[in-house]
Amino acid sequence: MMQLNWLHQTGHASLEMAKLFVRMFALPTYQDARSWPAAQRAIAERCLPVLPGFLFLSSLLSLVIIRIVTVTAQSYGLSEFALEVLVRTLVLELLPLYSAILVALRISLPDRTNHTDIAQAWAGLLASLLFTGLASLLAATLAYLMVYGLSPWGLASYIGAIGKIFTPAMSFIFLLKTLAFSLAVALLPAGLAKANELQAFTRLIALLLLVEVVSLVGNYA
Amino acid sequence: MTVLTDEQVGRRAKFLIGLTALLLVGAIVFILHARGAFESSQRLTLVTDDSEGATVGMSLTFAGFQLGRVTRIRLGEDGNAHIEVDIPQSEAHWLKVSSVFTLERNLLGGTKLKAYSGILEDPLLPDGAVRPLLRGDATADIPKVAGTARELLENLQTLTGSNSPLVRSLEAIEVASQRLASNRGALAVLMGNTQGADQLQEAIGDLQQLIAATNEKVLGLRPSSTNSSTTASASIVGPADAPTSTLESVNKTIQATEATLRKAQESLTKLDAVLDDTKAITRNVRAASQDLELLRYEVEASLRTADELMRDVQRVWPLSQDPEKGLALP
Numbered sequence: 001m002m003q004l005n006w007l008h009q010t011g012h013a014s015l016e017m018a019k020l021f022v023r024m025f026a027l028p029t030y031q032d033a034r035s036w037p038a039a040q041r042a043i044a045e046r047c048l049p050v051l052p053g054f055l056f057l058s059s060l061l062s063l064v065i066i067r068i069v070t071v072t073a074q075s076y077g078l079s080e081f082a083l084e085v086l087v088r089t090l091v092l093e094l095l096p097l098y099s100a101i102l103v104a105l106r107i108s109l110p111d112r113t114n115h116t117d118i119a120q121a122w123a124g125l126l127a128s129l130l131f132t133g134l135a136s137l138l139a140a141t142l143a144y145l146m147v148y149g150l151s152p153w154g155l156a157s158y159i160g161a162i163g164k165i166f167t168p169a170m171s172f173i174f175l176l177k178t179l180a181f182s183l184a185v186a187l188l189p190a191g192l193a194k195a196n197e198l199q200a201f202t203r204l205i206a207l208l209l210l211v212e213v214v215s216l217v218g219n220y221a
Numbered sequence: 222m223t224v225l226t227d228e229q230v231g232r233r234a235k236f237l238i239g240l241t242a243l244l245l246v247g248a249i250v251f252i253l254h255a256r257g258a259f260e261s262s263q264r265l266t267l268v269t270d271d272s273e274g275a276t277v278g279m280s281l282t283f284a285g286f287q288l289g290r291v292t293r294i295r296l297g298e299d300g301n302a303h304i305e306v307d308i309p310q311s312e313a314h315w316l317k318v319s320s321v322f323t324l325e326r327n328l329l330g331g332t333k334l335k336a337y338s339g340i341l342e343d344p345l346l347p348d349g350a351v352r353p354l355l356r357g358d359a360t361a362d363i364p365k366v367a368g369t370a371r372e373l374l375e376n377l378q379t380l381t382g383s384n385s386p387l388v389r390s391l392e393a394i395e396v397a398s399q400r401l402a403s404n405r406g407a408l409a410v411l412m413g414n415t416q417g418a419d420q421l422q423e424a425i426g427d428l429q430q431l432i433a434a435t436n437e438k439v440l441g442l443r444p445s446s447t448n449s450s451t452t453a454s455a456s457i458v459g460p461a462d463a464p465t466s467t468l469e470s471v472n473k474t475i476q477a478t479e480a481t482l483r484k485a486q487e488s489l490t491k492l493d494a495v496l497d498d499t500k501a502i503t504r505n506v507r508a509a510s511q512d513l514e515l516l517r518y519e520v521e522a523s524l525r526t527a528d529e530l531m532r533d534v535q536r537v538w539p540l541s542q543d544p545e546k547g548l549a550l551p
Contacts, residue, residue: 037227037230039234040231040234040235041225041230041234043233043234043237043238044229044230044231044234044237045225045230047237048237078329078330080330081330081331126237126238126241129244129245130237130240130241130244133241133244133245133248134240134244136248137244156286156287157286157287159254159255160255160280160287162251162252162255163252163255163256163290164278164279164280164290166252166255166256167277167278171252
């Protein structure tokens with residue numbers, strides 16, 4: 001009985017999310033004429049205030065992880081692999097997940113009264129993409145600075161290492177994963193209209209982890 | 222929250238959207254650049270019998286700097302692995318026709334693909350070149366080392382076995398050193414048996430007697446030594462009747478005999494040295510035995526000279542001693 005109820009709920013939520021997705025990407029002719037200014041307002045009013053705090057937190061998280069990885073790698077005499085490990089863990093895995101969770105908690109989920117609002121969905125989608133990109137850029141820069149300092153002479157080998165990590169398959173999966181995270185964050189409120197706070201959070205985490213696991217399987221399996 | 226005007230909202234929203242698009246496009250361009258998509262490159266194919274550890278995307282380094290990147294690894298028709306490397310034109314000038322390429326596997330850490338250009342004046346490596354790839358494997362030597370160690374142990378076992386040449390040599394050296402320690406000393410070693418050594422000692426004694434007798438007869442000197450020489454000289458006819466020429470020749474003969482004796486003495490001194498040499502046998506058996514051989518020849522030669530001289534003396538001057546009693550040579 002419980003399983004049936006869960007299935008019903010999940011099916012309903014998926015349907016609501018699909019409806020929102022279709023409305024989001026429908027041709028402008030079928031869209032409400034007011035949706036673009038509303039989306040602009042949502043983006044401007046909801047993303048910008050969150051951005052500084054997000055950047056501060058993500059750089060703090062990155063710095064801690066960079067420090068742990070470089071010190072550990074150094075103690076084993078494997079410094080040359082530290083940057084690769086950092087780019088793989090931070091840029092490819094941790095920061096997209098972290099950005100998606102933060103955007104969902106700060107932008108998408110709090111205001112579920114207008115949960116089917118296209119404007120809010122766009123704000124969530126854009127915020128997730130933007131925050132992931134900024135956090136990754138910041139982490140990559142911090143990792144370089146922590147390892148090489150302000151010297152420009154490590155740049156060539158660092159760029160080479162990044163090029164080595166981002167194989168076409170890896171880049172494609174990374175792009176797909178980031179898009180999937182952003183869509184999940186944008187559409188999830190539509191599927192959580194009847195859920196309470198705890199249920200909403202649990203489902204958000206479950207959905208994001210599902211995407212993460214699928215991407216990990218794609219990358220490393 | 223302050224309410225923003227439409228203009229402010231539009232500006233901020235456009236800024237955020239623009240920033241997102243810029244990040245996305247920038248990331249794509251940066252990755253393409255990092256992967257060398259905007260550089261014209263040349264192809265190099267490295268052929269090896271085992272490509273284990275080589276991966277697509279791994280870099281080919283020269284002096285620790287990345288030159289190119291592996292783009293494809295395939296199994297060729299010849300059963301060898303063909304590793305295709307893309308090298309940007311800007312870096313390709315480091316590779317010469319004489320360059321050597323290695324694939325190094327380490328115990329810890331990744332496999333490394335390296336290029337070495339010894340002669341930088343050589344012509345450039347052409348596009349599409351196929352070169353052999355040398356493999357250096359830290360772990361590949363372990364079975365080889367184990368095999369060599371086993372071989373070494375077997376050799377050692379053969380060497381130290383109860384019937385091995387080394388053990389037999391050591392036994393022979395032991396016998397020789399026992400003889401050295403006996404009262405006949407190095408002579409026993411030289412002669413190979415005790416009788417020979419005894420005969421030699423007797424011969425030397427006889428020679429001394431003979432010289433004493435000769436001295437007494439020819440020069441009238443009377444040695445203060447043994448009775449036997451006194452009795453021997455008593456039976457010799459005095460030199461007064463002999464012609465002068467004979468006396469001179471006898472003098473010469475005696476001088477020659479003295480020289481020979483000195484030689485024999487020298488040989489004996491050398492024999493003492495032989496004792497030291499023979500002790501060194503354990504360190505250098507061959508060299509020592511060569512020395513002994515030489516000495517043996519010298520002693521033999523001296524003895525023969527002495528023998529001849531004795532015969533000369535006997536022929537020139539009639540001695541009362543039994544002419545048949547010569548020196549017995551071993």
